[in-house]
Amino acid sequence: xxxxxxxxxxxxxxxxxxxxxxxxxxxxxxxxxxxxxxxxxxxxxxxxxxxxxxxxxxxxxxxxxxxxxxxxxxxxxxxxxxxxxxxxxxxxxxxxxxxxxxxxxxxxxxxxxxxxxxxxxxxxxxxxx
Numbered sequence: 097x098x099x100x101x102x103x104x105x106x107x108x109x110x111x112x113x114x115x116x117x118x119x120x121x122x123x124x125x126x127x128x129x130x131x132x133x134x135x136x137x138x139x140x141x142x143x144x145x146x147x148x149x150x151x152x153x154x155x156x157x158x159x160x161x162x163x164x165x166x167x168x169x170x171x172x173x174x175x176x177x178x179x180x181x182x183x184x185x186x187x188x189x190x191x192x193x194x195x196x197x198x199x200x201x202x203x204x205x206x207x208x209x210x211x212x213x214x215x216x217x218x219x220x221x222x223x224x225x
Contacts, residue, residue: 101148102139103175106156108165108215110136113153116214120192121177122185126150142177166215173210175219182207182223189221196221 107113110128117123123140130136135157141150156162168174179185186200186209197218200209206224213219 099146099149102150102152104152104154105217106161106164106168107153108156108162110138110153110155112214114138114140117151117153120189120194120214122188123151166213166217168217171218173218173220175213175217177219177221179221179223182209182221186221 105113114125114128117140118125122143124143126139126141128136128138135155138153139150140153156165182200186196189211190196195212197210197212200207204225206222208220208222211219211221
């Protein structure tokens, strides 16, 4: 086994999720295929990420799945977005309406700030040392 290719993220709606990850976070829409059963295979990934690395945006299909939207990691930071220029990406994301939960902080491992996606999942924007 070489790498983890995709991580599934349960979302409320495909199109609103695509808009957030593409427009607010700057991700590329890699695939959006209709599966013929009212579901779609939707993959997004940060620009420059290795091929095969991304998020599979999976629309919630039932009450149990809908209840997990935005709480997939129990309120903890569950996703980590690395950058090579924290100030640039923090400013761009803030201008695009991304909600940061804290001011940038400087840790021994790099510059970091926690933000929420459109559903409330917590992410770290991190420029490693």
